[in-house]
Amino acid sequence: MSEKRTNTPKNKKPQIKINITWLYLAIGAFLIGITFWDTPEESKKVAYSQFQQYVEKGYISKIVVVNKETAEATINENDSLAFIEIYGSTDAHKHIGKKSILEVSIPSAESFDNYITSKQEQNIEVTYEDRTDLFDSLIVGFGPFLLIILFWFFMMRRMGGGAGGGIFSVGKSKAQLFDKDTTPQKVTFKDVAGLEGAKEEVQEIVEFLKSPKKFTKLGGKIPKGALLVGPPGTGKTLLAKAVAGEANVPFFSLSGSDFVEMFVGVGASRVRDLFRQAKEKSPCIIFIDEIDAIGRARGKGPSINSNDERENTLNQLLTEMDGFGTNSGVIILAATNRADVLDKALLRAGRFDRQINVDLPDIHEREEIFQVHLRPLKLEEGLNIDFLAKQTPGFSGAEIANVCNEAALIAARKNRESVGKQDFLDAVDRIIGGLERKNKLTTATEKNSIATHEAGHASVSWLLQYANPLVKVTIVPRGKALGAAWYLPEERQLTTKEQLLDEMCSLLGGRAAEDICFSTISTGALNDLERATKMAYSMVVYYGMSDKLSNISYFDSSRGDYSFTKPYSEKTAEIIDKEVKAIVDEQYNRAKEIIKTHREQHKELADLLVEKEVIFADDVERIFGKRPWVSRQDELSKENKKDSEEPKDNNIDNE
DSSP states (O other), X not given: OOOOOOOSOTTOOOOXXXXXXXXXXXXXXXXXXXXXXXXXXXXXXXXXXXXXXXXXXXXXXXXXXXXXXXXXXXXXXXXXXXXXHHHOOSOGGGTTTTSOEEEEEOSOHHHHHHHHHTTGGGXXXXXXXXXXXXXXXXXXXXXXXXXXXXXXHXXXXXXXXXTTTGGGGGGSOOOEEEOTTTOXXXXXXXXXXXXXXXXXXXXXXXXXXXXXXXXXTTTOOOOOEEEEEOOTXXXXXXXXXXXXXXXXXXXXXXXXXXXXXXXXXXXXXXXHHHHHHHHHTOSEEEEEESGGGTXXXXXXXXXXXXXXXXXXXXXXXXXXXXXXXXXXXXXXXXEESOGGGBOHHHXXXXXXXXXXXXXXXXXXXXXXXXXXXXXXXXXXXXXXXXXXXXXXXXXXXXXXXXXXXHHHHHHHHTTOSSBOHHHHHHHHHHHHHOOBOTXXXXXXXXXXXXXXXXXHHHHHHHHSSXXXXXXXXXXXXXXXXXOEEEEOOOOOSOOOHHHHHHHHHHHTHHHHHHHHHHSOOOGGGHHHHHXXXXXXXXXXXXSOOSSTTTTOOOOOTXXXXXXXXXXXXXXXXXXHHHHHHHHHHHHHHHHHHHXXXXXXXXXXXXXXXHHHSXXXXXXXXXXXXXXXXXXXXXXHHHHHHXXXXXXXXXXXXXX
């Protein structure tokens, strides 16, 4: 273990930091104090009529007219009776020299002058003065400029993002640093469930950061970067943090949108500052999440004028990753779920040397993910994790975490002491289908129609070899759906034409059942028709599975998001439409024949669905009999059981 280094000298005195906000408050308090501060009162304000009485009695010895608006009259200090009458005090000597001035507002300078002239026998000395308040002059003259300067200084500090930065700090990097000294709880590969293939890929980066001499002595070079590609929620960010935690090196984390700013040149400046900080912390890892925000292909887009600022930022990133300078010890990890839109120069070897696919977890990886997220929950005894993994095909790690959390909330809502199997099933239904709408009112006719429709899906799928195995059927409204048939899709890498046709036929089973039983159709099959049409179109246009356009694919992976022309002629488009229509009609008629052949069983299933609202695969098996086909899922489960003859705790018991 190396000693912790400090850059602060031992004898250096700590610097006193002054908060600029307190300085603003002090200046404001000083200005307010000057405004309301006044000298001790030496004058008494009187009415003009009283002033005239004092003049008649000879109490006034001198008058100063200020700005032709106010008169300041000085009381004769030798006349003690005047002080007694004016101030009502017998201790006249206390007021002499202290409050010997009367202040009076005059009607006008001309009338006041005429009045004083008429009292010449009083021998009153009259002078006229023009006075200017220095403080008011400063406020009026320089106040607006001071306000503008303060406002400009305040805005520059806000734009700079901190004290002392000013506008120049707008080009600084916004990356968040996770260091071993500042982040005690680091993420390791033990915290990442599943993703075994991805972890093997990044393990080499960890080994290089831990012991680079092992590779450099053989002539190997440090990889510049790795791109994590996969659907949302699969754990790309978590995997990047685990790499930094395993390597025990500094970790700079930021998003691609952090480089985007309204000012020209800011993005490129932030890229330069990021790599400058990374070189100082070398060896380290830079993680850019959602890199497609700045890494999109240059010169492509729906508009003629492209975003020059984004392209400049991308050019600077390309230069820093593989320019004339050296970035020894700096590895870049980036994550995106849209690798197809990234610039080719960004993906070439020497920048992102490898692309690591972070796919959706399979059944074994889902089991491991469940084990991680079930640790903080209080569970019922004997809860089977393998069962939960089978009920969540196609779920990402984030969705599995959401299932566990929803199950805990559902159990708490029902005042249970622990989270059980049914809570997890309800959580899966809640996430896939939406919230149960208990206040949705349906008539008996609508309920019967919905049950007939859903029973049609269940009947056709049960009687087809390659259709997905049925889990349950419900007519309880959830989200926008009035009913649903839940299936357990097989996890397969390849799909045959027969499998696609069977799935399409089961999708059309609901519409076929309505047509057979009621001789009419409803709008409830909208989602089924949409999915069946897209599936048929894909078979014809992409997979080349039609008779007239066999072995021809019009899919262009390099075309990108923006295409203004179709890769086929109008005549071919007519053929495609006819082929799609023929495939859909064929499967629809096939579904109708299945319903006609098993109409009694279908009616029994629909009546049971009306009665119970929710039925399971056991109910369908009791009516139609056991399926003669063994699904691939069951084959995998049997193989897993053979491989796991050793004692393995697949059940979770609460301690």
